[in-house]
Amino acid sequence: MSDAGFDFELTHTDGRARRGVLTTPHGAVETPAFMPVGTQGAVKGVTHRELKEVGAEIILGNTYHLYLRPGDDLIARRGGLHAFIGWDRPILTDSGGYQVFSLAARRTIDEEGARFKSHLDGSAHLLTPERAADIQAQLGSDIAMVLDECLAHPAELPAARASMERTLRWARRARTRMEALRAGTVDGVTVTNPGQAQFGIVQGSVFPGLREESARETVAIGFEAYAIGGLSVGEPADVMYDIVGLTTPWLPEDRPRYLMGTGTPGDLVESVARGIDLFDCVLPTRNARNGQLFTSAGRINIKNARYAEDDRPPDPSCGCYTCRTCSRAYLRHLFTAGEINASTLNTLHNLHFYLDTMRGIRDAIAFGRFESFRLAFHERVSRQPVDS
Numbered sequence: 001m002s003d004a005g006f007d008f009e010l011t012h013t014d015g016r017a018r019r020g021v022l023t024t025p026h027g028a029v030e031t032p033a034f035m036p037v038g039t040q041g042a043v044k045g046v047t048h049r050e051l052k053e054v055g056a057e058i059i060l061g062n063t064y065h066l067y068l069r070p071g072d073d074l075i076a077r078r079g080g081l082h083a084f085i086g087w088d089r090p091i092l093t094d095s096g097g098y099q100v101f102s103l104a105a106r107r108t109i110d111e112e113g114a115r116f117k118s119h120l121d122g123s124a125h126l127l128t129p130e131r132a133a134d135i136q137a138q139l140g141s142d143i144a145m146v147l148d149e150c151l152a153h154p155a156e157l158p159a160a161r162a163s164m165e166r167t168l169r170w171a172r173r174a175r176t177r178m179e180a181l182r183a184g185t186v187d188g189v190t191v192t193n194p195g196q197a198q199f200g201i202v203q204g205s206v207f208p209g210l211r212e213e214s215a216r217e218t219v220a221i222g223f224e225a226y227a228i229g230g231l232s233v234g235e236p237a238d239v240m241y242d243i244v245g246l247t248t249p250w251l252p253e254d255r256p257r258y259l260m261g262t263g264t265p266g267d268l269v270e271s272v273a274r275g276i277d278l279f280d281c282v283l284p285t286r287n288a289r290n291g292q293l294f295t296s297a298g299r300i301n302i303k304n305a306r307y308a309e310d311d312r313p314p315d316p317s318c319g320c321y322t323c324r325t326c327s328r329a330y331l332r333h334l335f336t337a338g339e340i341n342a343s344t345l346n347t348l349h350n351l352h353f354y355l356d357t358m359r360g361i362r363d364a365i366a367f368g369r370f371e372s373f374r375l376a377f378h379e380r381v382s383r384q385p386v387d388s
C-alpha cells in the first residue's frame with residue numbers, strides 16, 4: 001500500500017510473523033521495529049547520536065508532555081519536532097490521552113473529550129480528538145495517533161463496550177479532522193509535516209467480541225495503519241497474547257500493526273509471532289536508570305553486591321559500547337555513587353539489547369527460522385532474573 005509520504009511493504013512472512021519496510025517522510029524503518037520512548041523530545045540518558053549508533057530508526061514522542069511544555073505552538077514556530085530536537089529520522093507521537101489518564105490531576109471524561117489539570121502548574125485543559133490531531137500536526141511527527149479512551153484494568157463488559165464505542169466515535173472525529181488538516185482548512189494550525197500518517201487504535205479490553213467489533217469498525221473508518229491499545233495495563237501476559245493473536249487477523253495484511261506500550265523482550269517475540277510490526281515501551285530506558293539490565297542470559301540488577309568485584313561485562317555476548325568498555329564492578333560503582341553516566345551506560349546497553357533482539361527477529365523471519373529463534377530466545381532470555 002502507499003499513501004503520500006507513507007508506505008509499507010511486506011517483504012517476508014514466516015508463520016504469522018512478518019518482516020517489512022515502513023517508509024515515512026523522514027526515512028525508512030525496518031519492521032518488526034522497537035521505538036525508544038523520547039518523552040520530552042529526548043530519550044532519557046542518551047543523545048540522538050548515541051541513539052543512532054545503537055540503531056534506533058524511529059523514536060516516540062509524548063504529545064501530552066510536549067503540548068504542556070514547551071507547547072506545540074513554540075515547536076511549530078521552530079519548524080516542527082524534528083527540527084526543534086535535531087532528529088532527522090522518523091518520529092511517532094501518541095495522542096496524549098494515555099498521559100491524561102495516568103498523570104493529569106482532576107481529569108473528567110465526557111463525549112467531547114478529556115478535561116484535565118496540568119501536572120506541572122494546575123492549569124486547565126481540554127483534549128478532544130480534534131485537538132489531539134491539531135497538536136500532532138503542529139509537532140509534525142511522521143505518525144500521529146488518534147485520541148482513544150484508556151480504560152483501567154480490570155473492566156466489566158458493559159463499561160468496556162461503552163468505552164470501545166466512544167473510542168470509535170472519537171476515531172471518526174479524528175479522521176475527519178485529519179482530512180481537514182490535509183486540505184488546509186483548519187485555521188490557526190501549522191501543519192509542519194504534510195506527509196504525516198494517522199493510525200487508528202483498536203480497543204475492547206480483554207473481550208474478544210469487543211476487540212473484533214472495534215477492529216472491524218476502526219478499519220472501516222480507513223486509517224494509514226492500525227494499533228492495538230489498552231493492553232499491558234495489568235492483565236496476565238497470556239491474556240495479552242491471546243487478545244493480540246485474535247485481533248491481528250481483523251487488521252489489513254498490507255498495513256503495519258502497532259502494539260502500544262509493550263513490553264518485555266519476551267512480549268516482543270510473542271507479539272511478533274502473532275503478527276505485530278511496531279512496539280514502544282519505557283522498560284529498557286526506565287529499568288536502565290533503576291540499574292536493571294536486560295541480557296542474553298536474563299535480567300541482572302547491577303546494584304547487587306555480588307557484582308562489586310565482577311570484572312565481566314554486563315553481557316559477554318553483547319557488542320554495545322557499554323559491554324565493550326565497562327565491567328559489572330564499574331557499572332555497580334557508578335550506580336551506587338549516583339553518577340549520571342550510570343544511566344547513560346545502562347540505557348545504551350538496554351536499548352542495544354532491545355534493538356538487537358529486533359534485528360535477530362527480522363533476520364530469523366527472512367530466513368524462515370523464526371520459530372526456532374523464538375524457542376531459543378525463551379530458553380535463554382525469558383527467565384527470572386539471574387541474580388535473584
Ligand SMILES: [Zn+2]
Binds near residue numbers: 318321348352
Ligand atoms: Zn551491552
